[in-house]
Amino acid sequence: MLVRTHPAFANQHYRDMELQSRVASASPHGLVSLLYEELLRALDLLTATAKRGSAISGNPHQVKALSIIIALDSSIDLANGGDLAGVLQRIYRSAVHRLNEAARTNDVAGITELRDAISEIAYAWAALAN
Template identity: 35%
Template sequence: MFTSVNSRAASAYKRVAAETSVQGADPHTLVGLLYDALLQSITQARGAMSRGDIEAKGAALGKAVRITEEGLKAGLNLQQGGDLAANLQQLYSYCVMRLTQANLRNDTKALEEVTQLIEPLAQSWQQIKGRGPTPLQPLTGRGA
């Protein structure tokens, strides 16, 4: 029940490193971090499903839904993003629905579907760094 000092130290280091990378990141990098965290949460949920760990599965999928809703979807600028932002909003809503279904039904195929939808976006997002405006705008720029 107790964790080793090394384990606690490693966990604290990872937490600080993540907080530091988020605090110093530009909006483009933040979206990339959200995609990475979303895919990681889906992977954790898949592993929890295979182990039969209901609590871990629920936590991982809850995190994935929050990242999608509160991070990716909420960051869209529908006024300036046009059709691309509207399409991403619909895609994110669909992903949230599939993640919820995956949680309710222990459906690994739904997790795979969301992964197949998000991975190309994450890869494309990495490639467009520095190519001009995107359909996303910094949250601080919207009066948040």
């Protein structure tokens, strides 16, 4: 018996497999880049959810975005990162607060502002690789 799957599930499955492959072959610098990509994607999906009028507090995309921000924060090497490490730590901790506040109030503009700020950091990180 042939079982058909919904195209969205198949797309997510292939996306997950591709991400796993990228993680397995990534350098430490590349892993951080992947985290930024996934964070930006989660924020985009969260924005779309909010624009549809759905509650975003506790939404899986909010949880994923928070998890990634916390992972980025916990990966900072404060002993060797100099002033930049402290700045990034303050940014990430502020991002957690801003995301929680935006989710609590379903504030699309707040999520968009956070996404814009994170994207600047992600672009700067990517530029370091070049």
